[in-house]
Amino acid sequence: MSEFDRFVDRRNSSSTKWEKYKDRDVIPMWIADMDFKAPQPVIAQLEQRCRLGVYGYTKLPEELVEVFLAYLQSSYSWSVSEQDLVFIPGIVPGLNIACRSLVSDGEAILTATPTYPPLLSAPGDAGRDLIRVPVEKQDGRYVYPIKKLAESITANSRMLLLCNPSNPIGRSLTRDELQGIVALCLKHNLLLCSDEIHCDLVFDGRSHLPVATIAPAIEDSLITLIGPGKTYNLTGIGGAVAIIKNPALREAFIATSVGITGAVSLFSYPAMLAAYRDCSAWREELLAYLQGNRDYLRQRIDEMPYIRMNDVEATYLAWIDVSALKVSDPLAFFEEAGVGLAAGEQYGGAGFMRLNFGCPRSVLATACDRIESALRSADTE
Numbered sequence: 001m002s003e004f005d006r007f008v009d010r011r012n013s014s015s016t017k018w019e020k021y022k023d024r025d026v027i028p029m030w031i032a033d034m035d036f037k038a039p040q041p042v043i044a045q046l047e048q049r050c051r052l053g054v055y056g057y058t059k060l061p062e063e064l065v066e067v068f069l070a071y072l073q074s075s076y077s078w079s080v081s082e083q084d085l086v087f088i089p090g091i092v093p094g095l096n097i098a099c100r101s102l103v104s105d106g107e108a109i110l111t112a113t114p115t116y117p118p119l120l121s122a123p124g125d126a127g128r129d130l131i132r133v134p135v136e137k138q139d140g141r142y143v144y145p146i147k148k149l150a151e152s153i154t155a156n157s158r159m160l161l162l163c164n165p166s167n168p169i170g171r172s173l174t175r176d177e178l179q180g181i182v183a184l185c186l187k188h189n190l191l192l193c194s195d196e197i198h199c200d201l202v203f204d205g206r207s208h209l210p211v212a213t214i215a216p217a218i219e220d221s222l223i224t225l226i227g228p229g230k231t232y233n234l235t236g237i238g239g240a241v242a243i244i245k246n247p248a249l250r251e252a253f254i255a256t257s258v259g260i261t262g263a264v265s266l267f268s269y270p271a272m273l274a275a276y277r278d279c280s281a282w283r284e285e286l287l288a289y290l291q292g293n294r295d296y297l298r299q300r301i302d303e304m305p306y307i308r309m310n311d312v313e314a315t316y317l318a319w320i321d322v323s324a325l326k327v328s329d330p331l332a333f334f335e336e337a338g339v340g341l342a343a344g345e346q347y348g349g350a351g352f353m354r355l356n357f358g359c360p361r362s363v364l365a366t367a368c369d370r371i372e373s374a375l376r377s378a379d380t381e
Contacts, residue, residue, distance in 0.1 A: 002285070002289055003036075003037070003285075004036050004285070004286065004289040004360060005360050005361060005362065006037075006360065007035070007360050007362070007363065008035055008036070008037055010035065016031060016033075017030070017031045017033055017035075020340060021335075021340050025338055026335055026338050026339065026340045027338060027339050027340065027363060027366065027367045027370070028340045029339060029340060029341055029355050029356045029357070029359070029367060030340045030341055030342040030354070030356065031342070031356065032167065032230065032235075032315075032316075032317060032356055032358075033230075033233060033235045033236075033356075033358070034233045034316060034356070034358030034359065035358065035359040035360065035363065036233055036286070036358065036359075037233075038232055038233050038234060038271075039232060039274070039275065039278070039279040039282040039283075040282075041274040041275075041277075041278035041279055041282075042232060042234070042270075042271050042274040042275055042278075042279065044274070045270035045271060045273065045274040046237075046267060046270060046271060048270070049266070049267060049270045055266055056266075057263065057266075058263070058264075058266035058269060060087055060264070060269065061269055061270075061273060063273060064269055064272055064273045064276075065082050065085065067273060067276050067277045068085070068241065068272070068276055069081075069082065069085075071276045072243075075200075075208075076208070076209075076210050076213055077213065078210055078212060078213050080243055080245075081245075084243055084244060084245045084250070085241055085242075085243060086241065086242040086243075086244060086250060086253060086254060086257075087239070087240075087241055087264050088240050088241065088242055088257065088261060088264065089238045089239070089240070089261055089262060089263075089264055089265065089268070090227070090229070090238045090239070090240050091118075091195055091197050091225045091227055091229070091240050092118045092122075093257070093261045094195075094223075094225040094240060094242050095118050095119060095122045095161070095193065095195065095225065096118070096122045096125060096126065097242075097253055097256050097257045097260075097261065098122075098159070098193045098223050098225075098242075098253065099122045099123050099125070099126040099128055099159070099193075100126040100256050101252045101253050101255065101256035101257075102158070102159060102191055102193075102223070102249060102252060102253070103123075103126065103128050103158045103159050103191075104158070105127065105128075106156060107128060107129075107156050107157070107158035107159075108123075108128065108129040108130070108131055108154060108156045108157045108158060109123040109128050109129070109130050109131070109157075109158065109159045109160070109161060110130075110131045110132075110133065110149060110152060110153065110157060110159070110160045110161070110190075111130065111131075111132060111133070111160065111161040111162070111163075112132075112133050112134070112135050112144060112145055112149065112162075113132045113133070113134055113135065113347065113348030113349065114135070114168055114169060114319070114344065114347035114348045114349035114352070115161075115163045115166065115167070115168075115347060115348060116163050116167045116168070116195065116347070117346050117347060119161045119163055119195065120132070120347075120348060122161075123161075129156070131152050131154075131157065132348060133145050133148045133149050133152050134148075134348075135169065136148070140311075141311060142166075142169050142171055142310065143177065144171075144173060144177045144180070144181065146177070146180040146181060146184055149184060150184055150188075153184075153188050153190070157188065157190060158190065158191060159190060159191040159192070159193060160181070160184070160185055160190050160191070160192050160193070161193050161195070162181065162192060162193065162194040162195065162211065163194075163195045164178075164194060164195070164196055164199075164211065165196075165198040165199065165201065165202060165208065165313070165314030165315055166314075166315075167198060167315055167317055168315075168317050168319045168342075168344075168347050168349070168352075168354040169310055169319045170310055170311070170312035170313055170314055170315050170317055170318065170319060171313055171314070172202050172203075172206050172208060172313040172314040173209070174209075175209055175214070178209055178211050178214045179214055179215070181211065182211065182214050182215050182217075182218045185218060185221060186215075186217055186218065186221070189221075190221070191221050191222075191223070191249070192211065192218060192221055192222050192223070193222075193223045193225070194210075194211045194212075194222065194223070194224050194225065195225050196208070196210060196211075196224055196225065196226045197225065197226060197227050197229060197230050197240070198230050198231075198314055198315045199226060200228075200231040200283060201230060201231055201287065201290070201314055201315050201316065202287075202313065202314040203287065203290070203291045203294065203312070203313055203314060204291070204313065206313060206314070208314075210224060210226075211224065212224055212243070212245075219245045219246070220245065220246045221246070221249075222244070222245070222246075223242055223243070223244050223249065223253065224242070224243040224244075225240060225241075225242055225243075226240065226241055226243065227239055227240030227241060227272070228271070228272055228275040228276060230315075231275070231283060231286070232271075232275040232279060232282075232283070233358075234268075234271050234272075234275065237265060237267050237268050237271050238264070238265055238268050239264055239265065239268030239269070239271060239272045289361075290316050290357070290358065292361070293316070293357045293358075293359075293361060293364055294312045294316075294318070294357060296361060296364060296365070296368075297309065297318055297355070297357050297364060297368065298312075300368040300372065301318075301320065301368075303372070304371065304372050304375050304376075305375050305376070305378075306322065306324045306325040306375055306378070307320050307321060307322050307324070307325060307371075307375065308320070308321045309321075316356060316357055316358035317354055317355070317356055317357075318354070318355040318356075318357055319344075319349070319352055319354055320341075320352060320353045320354070320355055321351065321352055322344075322351060322352060322353050323351035323352070325375070325378065327378070330343070330353060331343045331353070333374065333378075334353065334371065334374070336374070337370045337371060337373065337374035338367075338370040339355075339367045339370050339371055341353040341354060341355050342354040342355075342356075355367075
């Protein structure tokens with residue numbers, strides 16, 4: 001039995017994921033954290049830090065910088081300097097700082113939908129306009145809408161927000177797509193803020209391509225946000241990095257964050273260090289398990305009426321088309337069946353639901369049984 005087959009009972013642990021359906025027989029598959037224990041090296045580092053017993057202000061460890069730079073180089077052949085790194089509490093603060101610090105009043109931000117909700121909310125929270133462009137579907141596969149984005153650019157457009165790999169549609173963008181994005185930004189003098197937190201969760205032998213590695217020219221206009229939270233299940237601990245090579249952009253980003261985001265947690269640093277230094281073998285086992293979950297889920301859904309699932313190339317998130325299911329409230333329908341999904345509207349995708357399959361396969365099997373039973377019942381009514 002794989003360690004990922006072990007059920008970790010998160011009930012009564014103040015888990016955001018599990019508390020939503022407290023005292024209800026509903027399997028929570030709505031929020032993007034996995035039901036797996038973090039790697040043992042991470043747990044050991046945190047235990048060691050806890051035993052010290054003093055939890056005061058903490059500086060960025062030099063070893064973490066060295067390990068992170070080595071990770072970028074070995075994983076992506078991406079050469080980055082220490083001065084290019086800004087350690088931040090998380091990806092979402094990074095998105096909000098970028099919108100506030102680098103886009104002025106009266107300027108607009110673009111993004112392709114569906115996408116991670118903070119990419120949709122951060123511009124408005126900063127008082128900036130947001131231009132949404134739907135992704136396209138070609139031969140049953142979602143593709144990045146570069147042409148439509150180009151047609152949507154106005155004289156006030158200043159920044160493009162990118163999520164790659166994509167949450168919720170599970171795409172790992174190809175080199176051609178990324179080259180198109182880079183060309184678009186360079187042609188129209190757009191800044192590019194790329195959320196790449198799912199970069200280490202790419203399936204079927206693919207390799208993640210950081211947009212920074214596509215063309216050197218884009219690095220002067222680029223903010224890349226990256227962190228171990230999704231891969232190593234550290235979302236409650238936090239910790240991420242903004243990689244900004246342009247000194248002017250980096251200084252503006254830092255200046256805006258001062259006094260707002262707060263310091264990175266002292267527990268984030270040892271967790272990040274262990275994740276990037278000691279956990280590559282664990283990650284490979286996780287990828288194999290998640291890929292098996294993805295394949296199992298796809299097989300089950302293909303046998304069900306009314307719903308269809310996207311091809312998941314990355315992440316542990318399935319984007320499910322429920323538009324043929326003629327119910328007024330799909331979210332409530334699945335909750336009544338005993339499975340808590342995420343409604344597509346919050347991602348900019350009405351008629352869809354997002355399902356997190358980062359759980360033991362036995363839990364996934366039970367969820368599929370419940371979904372299929374509900375759909376079969378709906379078929380006979």
